[in-house]
Amino acid sequence: MLPRTQIAPNGPSFSRMVYGTWRMLDDAPSAQDINRRLHLCLDLGITTIDSAEIYGGYAQEAALGAALALTPGLRDKLELVTKSGIYIPHPTAPNRRVAHYDVTAKRLIDCVDAALKRLGTDRIEVFLVHRPDWLTRIDDTAEGLNALVKSGKVCGAGVSNYSPSQYAALNSRMDRPLVTNQVEFSLLHMDPMFDGTFDQLQTERVQPMAWSALAGGGLFDRTNPAAQRLATEAALIAAKYGDASLEQLAYAWVMAHPSQPVPVIGTNRLDRIASAAKAAAITLDREDWFGLWVAAKGHGIP
Numbered sequence: 172m173l174p175r176t177q178i179a180p181n182g183p184s185f186s187r188m189v190y191g192t193w194r195m196l197d198d199a200p201s202a203q204d205i206n207r208r209l210h211l212c213l214d215l216g217i218t219t220i221d222s223a224e225i226y227g228g229y230a231q232e233a234a235l236g237a238a239l240a241l242t243p244g245l246r247d248k249l250e251l252v253t254k255s256g257i258y259i260p261h262p263t264a265p266n267r268r269v270a271h272y273d274v275t276a277k278r279l280i281d282c283v284d285a286a287l288k289r290l291g292t293d294r295i296e297v298f299l300v301h302r303p304d305w306l307t308r309i310d311d312t313a314e315g316l317n318a319l320v321k322s323g324k325v326c327g328a329g330v331s332n333y334s335p336s337q338y339a340a341l342n343s344r345m346d347r348p349l350v351t352n353q354v355e356f357s358l359l360h361m362d363p364m365f366d367g368t369f370d371q372l373q374t375e376r377v378q379p380m381a382w383s384a385l386a387g388g389g390l391f392d393r394t395n396p397a398a399q400r401l402a403t404e405a406a407l408i409a410a411k412y413g414d415a416s417l418e419q420l421a422y423a424w425v426m427a428h429p430s431q432p433v434p435v436i437g438t439n440r441l442d443r444i445a446s447a448a449k450a451a452a453i454t455l456d457r458e459d460w461f462g463l464w465v466a467a468k469g470h471g472i473p
């Protein structure tokens with residue numbers, strides 16, 4: 172079973188790895204198929220499920236809600252994370268002409284009310300602002316998040332894809348501090364280690380959530396020299412970690428960062444979900460962690 176982690180001093184308890192649903196509808200699953208994935212996650216100890224209003228062409232939350240409804244009590248065994256704020260032209264919104272962000276208080280509150288209905292629940296454990304919106308005042312966003320937390324509809328509020336300064340600005344207006352910043356982080360995308368994102372979250376004692384921890388599948392693209400080098404390095408050390416796969420070592424590498432990133436698993440395949448969960452038991456030796464860093468970068472440490 173996966174260990175658990177409290178993601179922030181005032182934040183909820185999450186499973187050490189989270190299941191993500193961005194691609195959940197890609198293989199046109201039935202509600203039963205999604206329900207099976209959720210049960211597998213639960214059996215493995217993956218209890219935290221990451222969603223978003225925009226996923227699946229604005230249809231993912233409702234599909235997840237339908238799958239949850241198939242098993243009475245299932246929802247209460249899970250922590251639900253969802254996000255809002257990205258609006259792209261889509262048949263469900265015929266008057267929308269231009270893709271844009273909107274994280275005004277009114278929009279966030281309306282989105283949570285709609286998400287609660289779609290998910291068939293009375294609360295969302297963590298609600299995230301999906302992306303920073305250059306046109307919304309931070310006071311406006313904070314007013315919405317504060318009202319949602321106060322109402323109990325949202326247990327903890329966080330952000331996604333925020334820079335450290337955007338995070339600090341919004342956090343300064345929060346009645347209860349933000350509980351996470353969900354950012355892209357993998358062996359092929361290390362920016363949060365170097366742009367202050369992870370330093371800030373360690374300062375705040377808040378764990379990041381790491382999206383595309385396998386680089387959206389890019390880790391397996393053998394036409395990419397970095398991915399080739401990583402495959403070679405992973406093969407070199409695999410035996411030491413119980414014949415761990417490249418993907419397991421990549422998750423372990425992400426989780427080893429001292430900010431304790433919580434990776435969001437993106438596969439739709441049951442075997443790959445089960446395999447991913449084993450990564451939580453891998454503790455990489457320091458030299459092996461750096462060996463993967465060097466393989467990814469294609470040069471030695473400075």
Ligand SMILES: NC(=O)c1ccc[n+]([C@@H]2O[C@H](COP(=O)([O-])OP(=O)(O)OC[C@H]3O[C@@H](n4cnc5c(N)ncnc54)[C@H](OP(=O)(O)O)[C@@H]3O)[C@@H](O)[C@H]2O)c1
Nearest residue numbers: 191192193221331382383384385386387388435437438439
């Ligand atoms: N906050 C944000 O802005 C944001 C942005 C993107 C994603 N997210 C969240 O993060 C989650 C994960 O993102 P992601 O889907 O990009 O994660 P990912 O795990 O980096 O990529 C998943 C992709 O990799 C493929 N894959 C996984 N294991 C593989 C293997 N061993 N060999 C070959 N291909 C493999 C999967 O295909 P199969 O399904 O065939 O295994 C899938 O297409 C999303 O579901 C979402 O919840 C958040």
